[in-house]
Amino acid sequence: xxxxxxxxxxxxxxxxxxxxxxxxxxxxxxxxxxxxxxxxxxxxxxxxxxxxxxxxxxxxxxxxxxxxxxxxxxxxxxxxxxxxxxxxxxxxxxxxxxxxxxxxxxxxxxxxxxxxxxxxxxxxxxxxxxxxxxxxxxxxxxxxxxxxxxx
Numbered sequence: 001x002x003x004x005x006x007x008x009x010x011x012x013x014x015x016x017x018x019x020x021x022x023x024x025x026x027x028x029x030x031x032x033x034x035x036x037x038x039x040x041x042x043x044x045x046x047x048x049x050x051x052x053x054x055x056x057x058x059x060x061x062x063x064x065x066x067x068x069x070x071x072x073x074x075x076x077x078x079x080x081x082x083x084x085x086x087x088x089x090x091x092x093x094x095x096x097x098x099x100x101x102x103x104x105x106x107x108x109x110x111x112x113x114x115x116x117x118x119x120x121x122x123x124x125x126x127x128x129x130x131x132x133x134x135x136x137x138x139x140x141x142x143x144x145x146x147x148x149x150x151x
Contacts, residue, residue, distance in 0.1 A: 004029045004072075008065050019061065022054055026065070032104035034066040038131070039097050050094035055131055059088060059143035062100035063127040067147050070104070074114060078151055084124065085146040092140040094133055100141075102129045113149075121151040 001009075009026040012019040023042035027035040036058060043054035060083050067081050104110065105127065117123035124146055131141035 001026065002029065004069055008034075008069055011068065012061065012065065016061070018057065022057065024058070024061065027099065029069055032066075032070065034062055034069065034102045036062045036065065036100040037097060037134075038094075038100060040094070047093075048095075050098060052090060055090065055094060055098070055141050056086075056088055056143075058098070058100040058131055059129045059141055060086060060145060062102040062129045063143070063145045063147060066102035066104075066127060066129075067125065067149070070110075071149070076114070076117065076149075079117065079149040080151075082148050082150070083145055084148045086143060087145075088141065088143045090141055092133075092138060094131065094140045097134045098131050098140065099134060100129060100131045102127055117149050122148065124148050 005026040005028055012024060023039040025037040027037050038054060038058045040050055043050045045051040064081055071079065113123050113125045126144060126146050129143045130139045132138060133140055
């Protein structure tokens, strides 16, 4: 785990206490991709699969964490990130520990987001996240969230 990963995990656990109870861990932040780990044991439901609410939280949090780290890299530390809207799909059950993944939007989308924020003090960014069972690359959860950054 690199320095940015340690930093983000500390922020998540202190600012969003639910993440500690979920057992959420930051796996890595590389090439503008963030990966979080969600353990099945701390998030299991009555069907011995991962609870849908935990999956929703993981999908939102990996996007929130991605945006937090990316803004920090860009030197933008005066804003507050909130989730405004989200749409989730659960095509497969999560039957093991899971990995939540958020990749960067296109460079043009990122540049427009930053420019809008710098000009107006408020900007929206749509991020696509996914969750996979550990050992699989098949999407068990897909999420599209609209995040807002405001001063």
